[in-house]
Amino acid sequence: MSEANLGLIDKQIMWSRLIAVVEEQAQTLQRTAFSTVVRESGDLAAGVFDADGRMLAQAVTGTPGHINSMALAVGHVIDEYPIPTMQPGDVFIHNDPWMGTGHTNDISVTTPCFRDDTLVGFLACNSHVMDIGGLRDMSSSTDVFMEGLYLPILKIVEGGVLNETLMAVIRANTRQPVETVGDVYSLINCNDVGCARLSEMMEEFGLEELDELADHIIDASREAVRAEIAKLPKGTWRASLSLDGQGEPVELKAALTVTDGGIHVDYSGSDGMTKSNFNVPFCYTLAYTSYALGCIIARDIPNNAGSLEPRTVSAPAGSIVNAIKPAAVVHRHLIGLMLPDLVFGCLRQAIPERVPAEGSGVLWIVGASGSKSSPSRFGDDFMVSVVTTGGMGALPFRDGLSATGFPSGVRGGPIEIFESMSPVIVWRKEYRQDSGGAGRMRGGLGQTIEMENGIDEPFFFSGAYERVKFAPRGVEGGLDGGAGYVGLKSGSRLPSKGQHFIPSRERVLIMSPGGGGIGDPKGRDRVMVETDLANELISLKAAQELYGLERAAADQRSVTPIQEKIQ
Structure with a gap:
């Protein structure tokens, strides 16, 4: 089938196949990972990108912090190793917090996918490894160099040949060499499976390239998000959030602006970087801000380069949500995972019925x-x-x-x-x-x-x-x-x-x-209160004092469902 003849139904079927490709890619990673948080909890991301490095589809399995930051990671690889220099069998690796998922424990692997010596796209993945060296007590790190092995964008495999020297460096810088090296192999294999399935899909549908399909996915997703934004009230709303911090509280501030063309979140006014290690590289701030917006305004729209485009974010350089290297960032999730609540605080003022x-x-x-x-x-x-x-x-x-x-x-x-x-x-x-x-x-x-x-x-x-x-x-x-x-x-x-x-x-x-x-x-609803009491989700005191449940009903429903059956 020639790309020029692709109909709308064909494109939709192929997009669904891309989801299947990346989900098998993610499941391969999860099933072969050594890291418990990957294997058991799905702390990973997997996705397919076009030949220009634009994310087309992400796996259902995965986390926003990995996926939405990975959306930019392939572009960083292309900047470091231009496409003409790539060859079949190349695989790139890094754990740079500012180009990946925000801290050194997350390793990112990117694999260019070739068909007949022509690059047709990229498969990328990342996951959390348990130990990457550094301090055992990560709570005391004060710069990123104390937080373990720091890998710039490098070739872990070149032309199909494993870089044994780089692998030896990784092995020597962890307390768990078997597990860490095993996770690296798992990441490489994950992309190999994704590339094989992508090639099979292109062969089945007679595609020589992904360009037309990629444009359709990205353009349709972008316009769908813009259509949802157009339905929102226009204006700017502000919110703040106080967090525990370490030693003294951290204050976060956001201003959310909705215009006809997009939605923007600005974090000006948030506290500056801290000496502690929960500073946030901007890629991670962008990831969770985009996710929060997506939950409310684009939950039924595929997550890709197109749907992410109308959601923009800014933060002052040197703020806690736009940390500058070599800031300590290993616990960046302590701030990053709180950003959705801050964004929701803004959105609640505009569309409270959704938030x-x-x-x-x-x-x-x-x-x-x-x-x-x-x-x-x-x-x-x-x-x-x-x-x-x-x-x-x-x-x-x-x-x-x-x-x-x-x-x-x-x-x-x-x-x-x-x-x-x-x-x-x-x-x-x-x-x-x-x-x-x-x-x-x-x-x-x-x-x-x-x-x-x-x-x-x-x-x-x-x-x-x-x-x-x-x-x-x-x-x-x-x-x-x-x-x-x-x-x-x-x-x-x-x-x-x-x-x-x-x-x-x-x-x-x-x-x-x-x-x-x-x-x-x-x-x-009284039935809901009684059910919570019966299931021991709330206490008798809470049922009476907070929910105002009458004593007779409280006494009756304080009997658990199991006791009810026995009686």
């Missing part, structure tokens, strides 16, 4: 490390992490989701995997009762987690959390969600950011935040 209350935002990733022997011997160290989540803010038309990784898209990891890769035992993992902000629509619940080392040795617990001092805010009379908490079961409170020495036989207690509520709690 959720504030949620937990930042993932509550539980990290544990130590040795299986005393004294410690090389090879006996363990370093594991599992993704846990808090509550999503309520929406005007339904309750917020509980224990959900919004806006990251990362799934909570299975505790069984975490325990199988370390001696740590998780004794409790459950919904945190009453943590969802009360309201006509209730915020989602956070979680309570309790863990200790299963052997008679101390271990290190590490975490970097937000929403401990500043809880997710409710709106329109809805109450705030429960603030987060980190401490020891014996009673001592721990700082929410840092690495902590946990003595033998001591347990860590982690309580993630709940989402804010929307509307007066006393206006909540």
Whole structure:
């Protein structure tokens, strides 16, 4: 089939096939990854790009921080290695935070796809590796060079021949050489599979190039987003957000402007860079701002170079959301994942019927490390992490989701995997009762987690959390969600950011935040209040005092569904 003869239905079928191509690409990465947060939680991105480096399609599996920053990463590769210098069998690698996903733990791999020695497009992917060297206690890093191996854009494979020297450098700069090198191979293989499937698709449809299909995808997506923006009220709305920070709070400010041609978010007025390591490279700011806008105005429109184009972002250089190298950035998600709530604060003033209350935002990733022997011997160290989540803010038309990784898209990891890769035992993992902000629509619940080392040795617990001092805010009379908490079961409170020495036989207690509520709690449907009480999502005290449930109904519904069946 000649491209000149492509009909609209043909193009739609081919676009759907591209989604299948990149989803198989992503599943290959997830199934072969060594990193637990990739394998179990989907902390990755995969996509197909045209010969000019424009993103055409992204995999369903993946996170906005990876995908929307990866949308620009192929362009950086082309700038460094112009297309005429590329050849079949080349593969490019880097983990530059300012050209990738914002910190050195995320490795990005780009593979030019050739058919009959003609470059027809690119496959790109990235994922999080557990250890890339640097400080074991990343909470103390003060510049990016303390945060591990820093790879500029380099050829990891040239003409089909692996760069053994570069691979040796990677292997020598990690505490987990088998796992880290395995993840690099996983990334390379992921793109190989994507390229093979893309070539098969082009062969099936008789395509010599992707140009016409690419133009259709990008142009149609761009115009669809512009049409949605045209329906919005025009003007500028402002919002601010206070975050815990480290030592002193961080203030973020945004101004959102809607015009006929696009929507722009400006972060002028936000705090400057910090000496701590939650500064945000602009690519990551752009990623989560674009995602927040997409959730509200373009949720049914494919995410690609075209649909991203009408959403623009600016931030002063040197601000915390536009950090300048060599700023410490390893925990850039602490700020970046909060940007959607700030953007929603602006949008709520224009279209309140679509926008959720504030949620937990930042993932509550539980990290544990130590040795299986005393004294410690090389090879006996363990370093594991599992993704846990808090509550999503309520929406005007339904309750917020509980224990959900919004806006990251990362799934909570299975505790069984975490325990199988370390001696740590998780004794409790459950919904945190009453943590969802009360309201006509209730915020989602956070979680309570309790863990200790299963052997008679101390271990290190590490975490970097937000929403401990500043809880997710409710709106329109809805109450705030429960603030987060980190401490020891014996009673001592721990700082929410840092690495902590946990003595033998001591347990860590982690309580993630709940989402804010929307509307007066006393206006909540009585059946919904009774159901929450019966399912133990709220306490009897909350049902009566916050929701105004009459005592007779409260007494009746305080019996759990399981008890009901027994009776």
